[in-house]
Amino acid sequence: MKKMRVRLKIWRQESPQVKGHFEEYSLNDILTDMSFLEMLDVLNETLTKEGKRPVEFESDCREGICGTCSLMVSGQAHGPVLGATTCQLYMRTFDDNELISIEPWRAKAFPVIRDLVTDRRALDRIIAAGGYVSVKAGPHADANAMLVPKDLSDRAMDAAACIGCGACVAACPNASASLFTSAKITQLALLPQGQPERKRRAINMVAQMDKELFGSCSNLGECEAACPKRISIQNIAIMKQEYMKAALAADFRAGMGSADGGA
C-alpha cells in the first residue's frame, strides 16, 4: 500500500460563543487507501496521545447514507469527488503533500457547536412543517390497491434519496435550503399519497425555510453540484411551481396558509 504525507489546515472553535481560527497539522505515513475520515481518526489519535483536545467532527455510518458527516474540504462541500459524502472520500484523491483545508458547513442557520460540528436542526424543523403524509399507524388499504406508475415512483425515489446532510446549504452562496426542501416537496407531490396535503405542504415548508434564516435561491446550481446523492435542481423548479400554484389557490387566498414567504 502506498503512503503519503498530508498537510491540514483545520477550523478549531471551542464553542458557539468563542471565535474560531485555523490550525495547521501535518501527518506522515497516511495510506492512500485510507478514507478521509480514517485519516482524521489518525490525527485525533495522535492529538490524544499528545494530551491535546482532538478535532471534533461528526460521522456515523461511513457509507454515505446517514448524512451525518459534513465537512468543507478545500472549499468544497464533501470535498472534490462528485456524488460522494465526506466519508466516501479516499486519500488517493489527494496529491502527496497537498495542503487540505477543512472547515465546518458555513451558514447562519447552522451555528457551529465545536470545531467542525454544526447544529443542523433547522432542517428537521422544515420537515416538521409538512414533509410527511399525515397518516397514523393502523389499518390501511392493501398496498396494491393504489397503483403508482413506475416512472412516477422512480422519480419520487430520486427525490427521496436526499440524506439531509446540508451540503446544498453549505455550497450555496446564499445558504439556501431550497434543494433539501424541494426534494421532499417533489417526492410527495409526485405520489398519489401526497395529494391531500400538497398545497399546505408547499406553503408551510417554504415558510419554515425562510423562517430558519436560510437564503433564497438564485439558480446558481452549486447545490446540485455538491449534492452527494445528485438530487436534481429541477426539484427546485417544481417546488417553485408547487408554491405558486398553492399560493394562488382559493383556499390559501382565504388565509389558511402563510403566503408571505416567497419561494
Add this chain to the structure above:
Amino acid sequence: MSEPITLKSGAPDGPLVNKWDNYKANMKLVNPANKRKYSVIVVGTGLAGASAAASLAELGYNVKSFCTHDSARRAHSIAAQGGINAAKGYPNDADSTWRLFYDTIKGGDYRARESNVYRLAQNSTSIIDQCVAQGVPFAREYSGELANRSFGGSQVSRTFYARGQTGQQLLLGAYSSLMKEVAKGKVELFPYREMLDVVMVDGKARGIITRNLTTGEIERHSADVVILATGGYGRVYFLSTNAMNCNVTAIWRAHKRGALFANPCYVQIHPTCIPVSGSHQAKLTLMSESLRNDGRVWVPKNKADCKKDPASIAEDDRDYFLERKYPSFGNLVPRDVASRNAKEVCDEGRGVGESGLAVYLDFRDAIKRDGESVVREKYGNLFDMYHEITNESPYKNPMRIYPAVHYTMGGLWVDYSLMTNLQGLFCAGEANFSDHGANRLGASALMQGLSDGYFVLPYTVTNYIGTHAQELLKKVDTSHTAFEQAEKEVRDGIKNLLNRGKNGKRTPTEIYRDLGIVVWEKVGMARDEKGLKEAVEQIKVLQKDFDTNLQLSGDEHLNSNLEMAGRLADFLELGALMAQDALNRHESCGGHFRVESQHPDGEAKRDDANYSYVAAWEYKGTGQLAALHKEQLIFENVKPSVRSYK
C-alpha cells in the same frame, strides 16, 4: 433474584394463530381523554424507536424521544440496504403468514419463541400497507404494483425494497410520522442525548438520566413508561458494519439496573462485506444480501490459482461452493451458513485477494444473461459503493467479499409484550432478543423494528398503563432521591474517567481495537472452549488496562473521546458476558458455532434436549460472573429438526 427463576413469555393461551387477537381482545384500555395524562420516554429513533414514538403520540400519550444524533433521521436503520419481508404473497408463489413464520423459526435454528415470531409474520403485511400509505417509494413493476425479490433462507419472493436504500426510505417514513407529531406538540425531541441510566422508583421504570453530548450537561427526565430502542451491540467487535455511534450503553446500563440480558452470544456475521484492508479501518461496509440473487459465490478449486486474475480462471477450475453444497438454496442459503462456508474455504487456503481472506461474488453470468443495464438498475448504487472503496469495478471484476459482524440477535430479555423483567421498561427492535433466535434471516430486521413500533408497543404499552392506571397517575418528580442517586453515579463515572484519563498511556481506541480482536477471533464465527476461556482472561487484562492505564484528552463538553471511553466501559463487560454465554452453550445453533458440536459434514449440531432455552443473564456486579436464568422454548407448532438447506 438469588435463585434461578423460570422465565415465562406471558403469551396468551390458545392456538398460535389466535394468540395476538386474544391479547388484543383481553388487554386493558386507556380512554382517549386519559391517555394525555401519561408520558412515555422512547430512547432511540431507528425504525423501532421512531415508529413507536410516533404511534404512541398518535394515540394521545405525551412522548419524549431521545437520540444521540443531531436528527432523528440519522439512526443506523438508515443504512439497511436490501429490503423488508412481508407475507403478502403477491408473486403467487405460495407464500403465507405460516410460511414466513416457519422460515423465521427455522432460520433462527429453533431458538426463537413461536408466539412472537407468529405475531411478527402476521404484522408483516400491515407494515407494507402502512409504509405505502406514508409515501415510501417502494420499487414497482410497470403495472404500478409493488415489486418483490428474494432473500436468503426462503424459497419465495417476499422482499419489498426501495433500490438499495430500503432502510433509508422506511426510516424516513417513520421519521416523517415522528416529525408530524413533533409539529403537533405530542412528541418532544431530545437530540444529541446519550442515555446513561434508567431510574427505577418503587420497582417501576420512571425515567432516565442523559448526557447532552454538546454541552456535557447531565439531565433527569421522568415518565410513566420507558422504551429502549437503541439497536444492537455489534460494535463490541470494533470492526463491524454498524455505524460509528452504535453502542450497547443504554441497554447495558439497564442490565446493570436489573434487566436480564438474553443470548448475548448470538451474533450475526454477514457473509457479503468488503474485506478488511488494514489496521487503520474504523468500520466495514456491507454489500447487500440481495446481491446473492444474481451474484455467484466462488473460489478457485486450486490454491495455486488464488492470486491469479479471476477472469483467467477456467470455469472448471472454479468452485461455486454454495451451489455445490446446497443445491436447493444455492447462493441464497441463510447468512450464518454462507459465512461459515466462506471462512471454511479461506481456512483451507483457497481465499482470494491480498490477505487471502476473501471469496468472489461474481456477476459475470448475470451481466451476460440480463445485460449490464438491468444489473445496474438493480444494484447500481451498491456497485458504485464497492468501486469507491476498493477502486475496482464489479462490472468488470468479481467483487471480493468476506464475512463481517452485522447484527446481534441477543439483547434485553422481554416477554410477549416486549417488557423486560423490570416493570415499565420495554425494549424493541434489535435491542431486544425476541424474534430471530440464533440467526436472523435477511430483510427481517426492518420487519421486526416496524412491527414492534407500529403494531405491538401501541397495544402493549397501553395494556401496561391501563393495568397500573392509578399508580402511574402519581407522578414521580425528578427531584426524587432515585433520580438524585442515579445522576450522582453518572456524574461520578464521567469525572472519574476524565481524571484518570490524565495519567494513563492507552487511548480508548487502542484498548477498543484490542477488545475487538479478542472477540472476533474467539467469540466470532467459530468458538471452542479453549478459545472462549482465553477470551475471558484476555478481556480481564484489557479491563485492567482500561481501569488503570486509560489516556483521555478533552473536556466534559462535546468530546468524542470521552463518549468512546464510556461506551468502551460497557463493551468490555459485555464482551466478558458474551464469552460466558458462549461457554455455557455447549451446542451449535445459528450464528453460534461451537467447534465441538458439529455434524460429520461440518453443519451446526444443536442439542435440543439440553439447550432449547433462552439464556437470560443477571448482572451481579463489576468483575462478578453473571447469574443464569432460563426461559424454556416450547415448540407446539413446528418440530425442531436438523436445519437443512441442501
